[in-house]
Amino acid sequence: MRRFLDLLDLEDTQIQNLLALAGDLEQTPRHDTLRGRVLGLIFMNPSLRTLASFQAGMAQLGGSTFVLTPGQGTWQLETRDGVVMDQEAAEHVREAIPVLAQYCDALGVRAFANGKHLDEDLGEGVLRAISDVAPCPLINLESAANHPCQALADWKTLDDLGVSPRGRFVLSWAWHPKPLPLAVPTAALGMAARRGMDVVVARPEGFALPDSLMERARRAAAASGGSVSETTDYESAMRDADVLYAKSWQAPSVYGDAEAESKLRAGLRTWCVREDWFSSARPDAIFMHCLPVRRNVVVADEVLDGPRSRVVRQAGNRLHVQKAVLLEMLGSL
Amino acid sequence: MRRFLDLLDLEDTQIQNLLALAGDLEQTPRHDTLRGRVLGLIFMNPSLRTLASFQAGMAQLGGSTFVLTPGQGTWQLETRDGVVMDQEAAEHVREAIPVLAQYCDALGVRAFANGKHLDEDLGEGVLRAISDVAPCPLINLESAANHPCQALADWKTLDDLGVSPRGRFVLSWAWHPKPLPLAVPTAALGMAARRGMDVVVARPEGFALPDSLMERARRAAAASGGSVSETTDYESAMRDADVLYAKSWQAPSVYGDAEAESKLRAGLRTWCVREDWFSSARPDAIFMHCLPVRRNVVVADEVLDGPRSRVVRQAGNRLHVQKAVLLEMLGSL
């Protein structure tokens, strides 16, 4: 495996093999497997889980990492072709990425959405520009519109907990003080559809996910035997639900227009998950979120501190699935 | 040992065992003892010694580290319970700490005093909030009102140099351009009292340490056979002194009131340690400071560059005692 950019790029057997390997790694340390191997991590945006778990994972496998933060301790990087670089960016990825590939065995890159132009962000221009010039294995640490490490960790979490592959998976929008990227909604939606679940997207008017993302999920569901639907009513969505996956995202209908977005969000603070959201769900329905999560904004304390929450386990599985990805990429070299 | 938050929480035998182990580690490398083990380091404030020595120490023992800096490359963290998180902090320690504990074998946290409310800072609310939810071993890398790694390193330094456990230890306030936390004064005062020394706190009017800290030190002295007193006259304090430990701290009498504090400090630049401070001390009296230290502000070049200064050795001992703490916490797992 040379690229881990989108979970839906993988074959079913690849996904199953990664999940099996992740389960094995959760049980058994392999201290020397990646001895002398180096993973380079480029963070254009903040991180807690990804930053810690990739460093820890490589270390546990006997390897090492280095971390670069363009715009902070490292030069700002340009990704557009043909630009006259007389502004902020001092270096182009066309140099930076091939250079770094000489120092390490694989690269991971985090580059969040710009949040200005929907087509640009959905087009994954930054990730593509980097992938086009990376001669080494490359891992998406969350891009403008995807987060495959999170998706694979979530899949493992559902398997670990015995959630039926035919169960009902509700992806619900939640209120948040800032407009957030579409990366995790895309990843969670695609993952659940690919797993064969009946996926319902609950979101207010104006927050419908872009057609291309819904269509992508529908294709995945068609292949796996799942389904994808959407609604503006979270109460009806939750009926018989097995999983509530909450996440805020900015309004695709007014993407990049901060003022219009703010107005659209104004009356929507009731979109904060509380225990009573689960009244018509299955009794053992679980709550999921990729973290970081704002307490009593996106979800109430009563849910996060209650028995439904699986958010810590989701994050724990980041470590295991990422180690599996690293072994697939580097272990056999 | 699951917590290293306050040196005075430890039994005498625990302290002696750590000091003995630190002495052993200073002589003998143990390259593979912590192979595959990971220490997570969370720095909410700047660091030189702590950042470098914990990374170096884990590496020398065969383990690894990762470093997170909330508010810089990582989300700002909330520590208060029940808050509606619609302000700056994007993640709560109730999620962040259990999540990180899944990636590593122990955590270290640095969280300086807020400097606004004395009771809050003395209450160690941030450290307690983290300790309450940390399922893994936890090390205090300097909290609002303590610095146990420094205290243990200082104890070892006194032992290394053969300073009598019944000697006279002067903790002196010094002038500084900014109001500084009480963490190191607390740690040094408690350490010297617990070691059985005759401790004198020299500080100007208005800079008396809070009653609770003095009382804590007096209890430690009562158990060890030492004593604790205070004075506003550094000259008399220095008579027959074995050790001068200098440190600036903000005025507890006007805590959080920057203007009043500034006035109180205005005439006090003579509180800069010079060689003549030692005229009535024992001939081989030593100078100690936790570092960083401002030259010719807190202490004159003539002292730091002269034969009395042990500040570099103190800092060197940070490495050895911390490796002992790490082995106690992780070595037997």
Add this chain to the structure above:
Amino acid sequence: MRRFLDLLDLEDTQIQNLLALAGDLEQTPRHDTLRGRVLGLIFMNPSLRTLASFQAGMAQLGGSTFVLTPGQGTWQLETRDGVVMDQEAAEHVREAIPVLAQYCDALGVRAFANGKHLDEDLGEGVLRAISDVAPCPLINLESAANHPCQALADWKTLDDLGVSPRGRFVLSWAWHPKPLPLAVPTAALGMAARRGMDVVVARPEGFALPDSLMERARRAAAASGGSVSETTDYESAMRDADVLYAKSWQAPSVYGDAEAESKLRAGLRTWCVREDWFSSARPDAIFMHCLPVRRNVVVADEVLDGPRSRVVRQAGNRLHVQKAVLLEMLGSL
């Protein structure tokens, strides 16, 4: 070897041994050579290659690193002697460096030019202040007026590519939106002269390199059989050239005067390397640059993306030569 501060400080045999060792390391991993050894890296300025390659290099040799960034996650450091430290810097290198030397086996320091006073920058005051108090091996990661790691990597690159030691090496100034340090021009000029090449410095009026730097290169050339000349005409400079090494630098004639420098640069955007610069050069003439490089500002896409560019290979050689330096410094201890 205890210091790697200036390539021209080394004997010919030392340089040849480092180049031979670097070539060997490029072929053969030595995973355990530096087991348990730690390199401390102090970055007072941003970095991509140096930050990544030193961390990767130590890891590949079995050792570890820690990174400090004074002024960011670590206190700002004072380097001047005798100062009353009541301003920004909280710690002096007279403490910080000996302290850190206790935690690691070697230190690397990056401290760019201040850009205000030419004599001060050429005097390398910061690097000297650190070297004077460092009890451990010390590596220059780019100082005010030198970059020996880059120079050695460039030498290896010329050897790798079979560029004749008697070939023509053109060091050309290029336009840039900001005034840049003299470190890389100094390093490249000295390296090529020491290698025995016929070196021509092409630069506009006002951008002549300081006499002391030209004289230093002439002495190196005299010993090696090379030559050093300069011109304001890049076209004539390029006649029969084997190598064009481009780099921008601020005008020594108005050093520290931003306004005058800006005026001097105003009409000089034609100093952007294009393919037609090579029309009178040798057919297989190569293009070199230390990176980061601003595309279509310092050099056109057509050159960087064309067959002449060796910039990625130069950067790749940073890893190999630095590992050689580390082994020379630490391997035999």
